[in-house]
Amino acid sequence: MATPRDAEIRKDVQTYYGQVLKKSADFQTNACVTAARPVPQHIREALQNVHEEVSLRYYGCGLVIPECLENCWILDLGSGSGRDCYALSQLVGEKGHVTGIDMTEGQVEVANKYIEYHMEKYGFQAPNVTFIHGYIEKLEEAGIKNESYDIVISNCAINLVPDKQQVLQEVYRVLKYGGELYFSDVYASLELPEEIRTHKVLWGECLGGALYWKDLSILAKKVGFCPPRLVTANFITVQNKELENVIGDCRFVSATFRLFKLPKTGPTQKCQVIYNGGIRGHEKELIFDANFTFKKDEVVEVDEETVAILKNSRFAQDFLIGPDGEKFPTCGAYTALEDVVTDPFELAGRSDSAESRSFPAVGGCCSTKKCS
16 A cells, blocks of 8 residues: 555656656766667667657666567556657557556657657557556556556666555566566665655656665565566666765666566476577577577577476477477587576676677667666
8 A cells, every 4th residue: 555655756756757857868867878788670770760759758777678579468667758669569560569657647648649650650550559647556547457468568667666566566467477577677786775765866866766686586476476587787877976975885777677477387397498590680699688698599508497488488489498307419509507697786797897899779767878
């Protein structure tokens, strides 16, 4: 149940995003302007097709466009001006559908303003995108039914809600079995002190409501999701002296995670899999997360959780999965199972060390560059 403090935070966030911010450059920290990993060509093209006003009013913290989207039904939590929704509407095609929900009425108005523009640009006979004014922790009140979506995405929005468990419970309810929550958000290196959690500007800047990163796994398990799968992570730096003094020793990262909702099945064993290269934009390799990259026709050893996900999700048709515990006969490339990284701060440190090349990046956490 929402507390008076929760209602106050919601009002402050609505004011910040509806009145204070007019464009991404109005942010006071760089929480939302860090570089991303390479973006596939077809996604870059989809983002470039989005109307300029929609892109200018876009605030997010990572690229939340996963793979294998054709004909999918997707829900975007905190859809804002609709940038990600319009990009995704191209990628799911006319038989798919994208719904965006946002609590800021002005943002929803901007999104709705350009539905006809985008459908005409894409050559679609009927709109495949819908925008709803509502709250991401109250999807049922917004009329969103049980098990109605293949994928739920969120781009720097869950941190703006005090009750994050309620958000995850609602997401779990509306996802079909085999579906996933693919989301970017901001995480803290420790439990946030009261001074940060009650700071209005830090809430609006995506830091005041950041979850302690270890708590995500706890909440996900409590709700019913598989353990979180870390995709990308980058450090956030604050260059505003006043805010630096408030933050103190706390560090922040923007990180992208995948949370899968799987049917209850019997136990699986680790095994070997082969990717067939059938996913658009990922024909040569599929970077599934920070721990698993599947190159076409290469044998990869995976753990029990990854086996269960590949067998029971939309990715099943794109993999040849070997019998439990058995190996494929192979004379080609082979990747053995290694220790996995789950700490976004560890991954961000690795990313900083390896950042010797620049890649094309698109959009960003509350800005026009990506931060995870």
